[in-house]
Amino acid sequence: MKIVFLGTGAAVPTKNRNHSSIGLKFDGEILLFDCGEGAQRQMIYTDISPMKINNIFITHLHGDHILGLPGLLQSIGFNGRTEPINIYGPPETKETIENILKIGYHSINFNIKVYELSTKNPMKIKDTEKYEIYSYPMNHSVPTVGYIFREKKKPQLNLKKAIELGVEVGPNLKRLKDGYPIKIKNGKIIYPEDVLLPPKKGICIGYSGDTTPLEDFGEFLKSLGCNILIHEATFDSSKKDNALETMHSTIGDAVNIAKIAGVTELILTHISARYDDKMDDYINEVNSLNAENNNLNITIAEDFMKYPLKSKNK
């Protein structure tokens, strides 16, 4: 499992930061969160393959989060994609995708299924064998949703106990792990609960999109047991007024939400273009907050940064 930051800038691109886009590689799949202009080209410099993206999650319909969609969709069409693709986003995402498909001549011959999400209530929007994804209403100048990716971990097998009970090493161990009872040689039935330990905690990642700080978002992440928060921090804390005016967050805001959520990792992204040439204030604040907070590791995202997570799924 790997998070690949494809773009970490704010409204306009800079020399160092492209528009917002984050790829999440998990178990052979790629989940894409936001898709700013140029995302398809950013991918070329990483191991994110556009053809392997089946699910795209859009936080809101500002250009810096969506204008990579036309090119991405046209390019995978040009390269012969036939598998359907799912796009999740706030209300009006459907109409936006329809308009995107009207631009220019292209050869998109795959189905695009659009899911419009609530900006009033959290939703569980995806539930697979290995993970679930939630959306959460955020607070920006236009309808916005954040997302939470939560890995599902299977219960662990207590191998020693299973062997003590007479289970032979072989397919029966997997059946027990998968939750099925089995019959051993002496005719005795062994039930999963006899040999399973509670599952290890999986990875759970919250992504804020653009927003003012929302304490209830932090509480929601806590209820899901999130350990990583990717939060926008467009400004350093001395620019709180700019953040309020533009409905964004500061570094301090993001740290506050991270503490409420109880995550151990906070990654700051959506960094204003004003810092492109002089990042000192921003870095100094993060350094000082890192020194103050023993239980929270704060990282400033950079384009092409890969976030290596301690997980068996690489």
Next chain:
Amino acid sequence: MKIVFLGTGAAVPTKNRNHSSIGLKFDGEILLFDCGEGAQRQMIYTDISPMKINNIFITHLHGDHILGLPGLLQSIGFNGRTEPINIYGPPETKETIENILKIGYHSINFNIKVYELSTKNPMKIKDTEKYEIYSYPMNHSVPTVGYIFREKKKPQLNLKKAIELGVEVGPNLKRLKDGYPIKIKNGKIIYPEDVLLPPKKGICIGYSGDTTPLEDFGEFLKSLGCNILIHEATFDSSKKDNALETMHSTIGDAVNIAKIAGVTELILTHISARYDDKMDDYINEVNSLNAENNNLNITIAEDFMKYPLKSKNK
């Protein structure tokens, strides 16, 4: 005057080449030819300022030539542009721009005037004091026009003759140069034709867009006195079949058109992604054609290449 290559790739972007876009700086103005995805970010690395673009010329409505428009227009809107912008393109450009403006929330508060050009006949589409621009119907899989930029040079003043005739050094010299007769001290009238030499030849640049080779395009460039041709050469000449199939040109095709046009400079662009890692065949053919042709200088365009032209307008 300077040509800035913002993107020199073909259908899909590569590590080295972004989608098609060319900026032409002339006398304080910037004319933009095609605007592939990411053009606004490419500009950051050059001295092309998006805010100074008043005229955009689109060759055809394939994504790799237009998908930078939504972001460019939204960003200059975000940065407070109020001056109108002109966009020229083939039929359906108007509808395309309308659909582009429907994508996402943005703050475009300037007027966009769209001019749809003939794909049957050449047109003079712009005529200013200092230059004129023509469109020319090309031959691609979708309606396509090429463009010709032609500098207007004023007649030169024969200063020696003017002074011999009794014109005093001062404002009267400029009046004569501007085409007005003047009266000198002895009451005699001096007419412009008495003291003006024919104008020097200005810069004239043809740009093909995507096309099969068109000999009549070459002849049109010749009739205008063009000296520079920017021609697509998606493939080297060994891939003529690919070029025919996709309605593109090879290096050899472009050289042929350049010879018909009688230009001295040929710049090849829109280079297939297949050459990104192995450019040898392409370069070898260009080297060999350069060796064969004494009167033609062939250059392979690269992203961010600036083409310095010998002109007083820098």
